[in-house]
């Protein structure tokens with residue numbers, strides 16, 4: 001029979017025991033064995049995020065009238081974010097609950113602007129490179145747009161010529177990523193924005209991963225092109241706080257170049273007995289904790305703190321790349337930030353991944369060509385040697401490699 005609500009309540013000590021028990025089989029992220037999902041910048045940062053979250057656990061971002069504190073935190077978070085991404089005096093933004101919501105709203109705004117400007121448009125299209133995040137297809141699916149994906153260039157970045165060839169009168173939004181999730185490379189945003197500008201089209205930069213990482217990496221010498229509002233023609237940018245902002249999950253930012261673009265996501269309703277209802281974002285109730293934690297972590301780390309953490313993540317990536325290179329497993333493309341993927345056509349990457357899985361590592365894959373994927377944070381810093389040692393052992397272990405079924409075997413699950 002299906003589970004029902006227990007007749008009587010259960011004590012907290014018993015619930016705590018069960019909660020701990022339930023997590024025993026989960027991946028061990030604290031030991032650096034999970035290649036994504038977690039963005040850890042140290043115990044102190046986690047403590048600040050947790051404490052701030054708990055202080056505003058019950059407050060609701062839906063009610064700025066009641067909780068002026070949250071409205072102030074959000075305004076300051078947005079201003080700090082915009083200052084990192086070359087926002088101008090006209091730029092605007094809001095906090096959302098995550099990258100998918102930020103992208104969803106950007107797609108909605110682009111669609112509405114395109115339909116208003118070109119009423120004859122049959123079905124608005126989103127034009128994006130093959131490496132763009134599935135959140136765009138999800139948004140297209142929900143909002144009645146057609147996703148159009150173009151092939152990547154040899155370096156795994158967007159190919160502006162392919163995007164140009166696929167541009168149609170129905171293109172409502174053009175997308176570039178900074179960086180794209182699969183290979184961690186930054187698309188040529190200036191070229192893509194130039195295409196959008198020529199057609200007066202909406203250009204979205206998906207900086208969900210790089211928004212709070214790339215500005216610091218560039219300061220430290222990362223060789224990536226301009227990717228934010230410094231590029232003329234960029235209309236909106238998504239940047240996740242719960243990734244490299246290192247704050248509590250449930251926090252992203254969505255920025256707009258001007259107030260007109262921003263206004264497209266506002267929603268107002270007054271035709272019911274309870275009066276005026278207005279939100280900037282998709283959701284209604286918003287966790288006050290997520291807003292307060294973002295504000296607290298940004299102020300706790302400050303520019304110097306983010307720079308310090310970024311430097312360590314970059315050093316971790318370089319150490320992993322060098323070690324893997326020496327094992328005959330080069331990096332795919334030339335990632336400059338926190339994500340990289342490696343692989344070789346001479347090796348069965350599925351078998352290597354299974355060998356690593358058997359040694360306790362959670363493995364993420366990329367396809368075409370096959371590779372193994374890492375999105376790094378400070379949990380990985382102390383285990384680089386261990387990881388490289390295990391890869392070397394897997395490469396030498398005929399038993400592991402004998403199990404491989406060739407390149408077609410890689411099943412790249414998110």
Ligand SMILES: Cc1ncc(COP(=O)(O)O)c(C=O)c1O
Nearest residue numbers: 098099100133180181206208209
């Ligand atoms: C490039 C990129 N965009 C968007 C997202 C979606 O973010 P979220 O999972 O917070 O909705 C991700 C998630 O990893 C991402 O890597």
